[in-house]
Amino acid sequence: MENSPNNSLNIPPRIAAIHDLSGAGKCSLTVALPVLSAMGCEVCALPTAILSTHTGNIPGFTYRDLTDDLPRAAAHWAMLGLRFDAIYTGFAASARQLSAISDAVDILRSPGALVLVDPVMGDHGVLYKTYTADMVSAMRRLCTKADIITPNLTEAAMLLDQPYSAKARTERTLSETLKSLLSLGPKCALITGIEFDDGQLGVAVSDRSVSGDIFVKRPAIPGVWYGTGDLFASVFLGATLAGAPVGDSAALAADTTCSAIERTRRNETDPRFGVHFEAELGNLYQFTSTWRAKLS
Ligand code: PXL
Secondary structure, three states: OOOOOOOOOOOOOEEEEEOOEEEEOOOHHHHHHHHHHHOOOEEEEOOOEEEEEOOOOOOOOOEEEOOOHHHHHHHHHHHHOOOOOEEEEOOOOOHHHHHHHHHHHHHHOOOOOEEEEOOOOEEOOEEOOOOOHHHHHHHHHHHOOOOEEOOEHHHHHHHHOOOOOOOOEOHHHHHHHHHHHHOOOOOEEEEEEEEEOOOOEEEEEEEOOOOOOEEEEEOOOOOOOOOHHHHHHHHHHHHHHOOOOHHHHHHHHHHHHHHHHHHHHHHOOOHHHOOOOHHHHHHHHHHHHHHHHHHO
8 A cells, every 4th residue: 555645744634534423432533633633633523423422331322413414514625625635434323324424435535545444343243232234234335445444353254244253363364354355445454453373462464565464463451442443543544644654553553552551451440431542642743753754
């Protein structure tokens, strides 16, 4: 995948972030906005819905659907002539919303813009409770428009219509899955949240313009950590837009996610409210500034 960052030191790359705004329980926009701003990007938010919290194991959340606003907001941005270096999508609430997100991608995409689809649908072998079979098909269609996709193993199985197995993975089987994911259309596929057969956790990456798959492995930290897929994808996008090679971007995203999880574990806060990534923002700024300076 050719990176297409706006490498001017002065003009930050502009990203259209099409995600929900969950007020508490850091995920989607409340991760993408701070992370990508710290990484030197301008983030234009196109909220798909407003919730009091995310939907994962927090009963009683409020939900206001904004699907009908998406085409109008995208048309307004297009009318203003806003040009985006990247379009970034994640969680969606319905098949109709996924179709509106897909239309917004078409409206906002200009030549050279990078489209990252994080096909948020489930984890640990199960779909999130709001997801349906129709939504899986709609997400698969959205992935065909992407340059980069970042499913976890559950989402990869759903996208490929394959059974999910909880068994630890070998690099060989992961390479097969990556190949199938690339056949959906993207230039680059990352599988996140992998338990490797040697007990480590990590990600697997395949990029059409890089020979050989890349495996990033880190010591496992047990537990269920909310919003970490959103953190990983946001960091990966920010690093890519700064011009970092795919392996460096994946390693930074993995390290940032592990550090934030580790800090949250030490602090013993309720993991449902997200991981403590705030202390990583300085490092993220440094990383992207270094790459921008190197490539300018
Ligand atoms: O982190 C993914 C996510 C984003 N947004 C909402 C969610 C979830 C996962 O459950 O519920 C609203």
